[in-house]
Every structure is written in C-alpha cells, then in structure tokens.
Amino acid sequence: MATGDTKIIELATGVYARLHEGLTNAGIIVGDDGVLLIDSLRVPSFGRDLIADVKELTDKPIRYVVDTHSHWDHSWGNEEFPDSTIIGHANARAEMLDVEAQRWWLDRVVSANDAWSEEAKTVTITPPDLTFEDQMSLYFGGRQIDLLYFGRAHTSGDIFIHLPDDGLLFTGDVAQDGGVPFMQDGYLKDWVATDNRLAEVPCEQFMAGHGPVGEPAALGEARDFIVALVDGVEAGIADGRDRDTTAADVTASMSERFGGWRGFERVEESAAYAYDQIKVG
Numbered sequence: 001m002a003t004g005d006t007k008i009i010e011l012a013t014g015v016y017a018r019l020h021e022g023l024t025n026a027g028i029i030v031g032d033d034g035v036l037l038i039d040s041l042r043v044p045s046f047g048r049d050l051i052a053d054v055k056e057l058t059d060k061p062i063r064y065v066v067d068t069h070s071h072w073d074h075s076w077g078n079e080e081f082p083d084s085t086i087i088g089h090a091n092a093r094a095e096m097l098d099v100e101a102q103r104w105w106l107d108r109v110v111s112a113n114d115a116w117s118e119e120a121k122t123v124t125i126t127p128p129d130l131t132f133e134d135q136m137s138l139y140f141g142g143r144q145i146d147l148l149y150f151g152r153a154h155t156s157g158d159i160f161i162h163l164p165d166d167g168l169l170f171t172g173d174v175a176q177d178g179g180v181p182f183m184q185d186g187y188l189k190d191w192v193a194t195d196n197r198l199a200e201v202p203c204e205q206f207m208a209g210h211g212p213v214g215e216p217a218a219l220g221e222a223r224d225f226i227v228a229l230v231d232g233v234e235a236g237i238a239d240g241r242d243r244d245t246t247a248a249d250v251t252a253s254m255s256e257r258f259g260g261w262r263g264f265e266r267v268e269e270s271a272a273y274a275y276d277q278i279k280v281g
C-alpha cells in the first residue's frame, strides 16, 4: 500500500470500511455486478490506492462513487473514476464548482506542507454528475442503499448513506466516534437540527469519514458535542463576552467531557468561528 496504515473491515457481507488512521476513511460496497465506493479520498494517488484495494476484493467494475460531501480529503480523488457515476448532494456539486471555496482549501492544503500537498496542486476538481436534494435510493446488488440529506451541517451538502437491511450508516464528517469535526466552513446552528434527524436513523454500526467504526450511542455524543459548543457560544454572546473570551470559556467547559476526543485542540478556533457566525445570525 503506497498510502500505508489502512485497514479493511467487513461490516456486512460485501460491505467494507476502509479505515485510514489519522487520515480519511472510505466505504466499499460490492454488489452483484459492480462496486459502489463512498468517498474517493484526498488526491489522485490516494484514489488509485483505493482502487488497488478494491481489486484485491473483487474484479467487478466500480460503477458508483458517492461523495459524502465536497471536502477535498473526501472528493479530490474523483478524477480517478472517469467510468463511474459520481453521486452527491446538489449543494456539494455547487461547492465543488465554487472556485473561491476550492482555492481556499487548496491554499490550506498546500501551506500545510504534507506529503500530498504538491500533488494537490495537480487535482482536477471533478464534481458529482448525479445529484439529488432530499433522498435517493439505489437498489444495488440485492441491497437497498438510501442516500439521505437532512440539511446543512459540516458543509451545505452532507449526505448519509444508510443500508437499512444491514443496520449500517456512513456519516461522512457530520458525526464521528469520539472525534471533533472540522467546523470552519460549517453551519453550526443547522448542524444541531441535522444531528437530531441523524439520531433517528436506525443503525447498529456506523463509519464516519475519520476515526474508528462506531456504535449508535456515539452519534448521540457527537450531537451533544455540537449542542454544547453552540450553547456555550450563544451564552457568551448573550452575556456580552467577546469572541476570544467566549472561545476560551467554551473550550474550558467542554474539556471535561470531550477533552479526550481526537482533534480537541481545534475546539477553541472553531468556537471563535461559531461566535462570528451565530452573532450575525
């Protein structure tokens, strides 16, 4: 494996979580006559490594790639799938066609100076060619796959992939098992409402875009995390505290329950971002 440190877990017959510790996960669903992937990963070489892993599992063609959302680390491998139908939310397509938003991400990725930063400059953004607004169902290899949209949250176009017969759910970056999501192009108040709807989807296990496979209780905790952050920021605004004071207060009050989560160090700047977003309404 060129990208290393990946682990593939079979969640149900023909349904796999491809976990990449510290980086981005992908889902692999093998049907009767083709494969559906969930996310194409961060740069083309990561997409090619994913394809190599699929070839170890099956020689069936990859027919669909579902983008959980527009973020670079989930969708910038899309160009490696020219023969597949790329599915996503209409808003995710719009975000990927938003030159300014993609430039913002590219600047962040390049300036981080990671192993993939140079390659990121070569990416051809390839948005979904099949989009939907609220819900879409695929009947794929004898299995029902529901693609669900519950409103804005981590981005404006986050979708959830639900396999009702298997009790499985793929949550993208909206809700992880014990991990703080990136929030700085998110919609914090909408996020709570989206999490509430997500919590109603029956599942036994879920795979997020980052971190380990989780159980449903972790989805409730992910919701509690966003609620705590939004409530803390709203209290700071209501009390007339300034942005930086509020962000520090929110971080301190959340650290007891959530301080052990992956990425907790990003809470303070995320709370500051939330403060600006919530203050203007």
Ligand SMILES: [Zn+2]
Pocket: 069, 071, 154, 173, 182
């Ligand atoms: Zn994301």
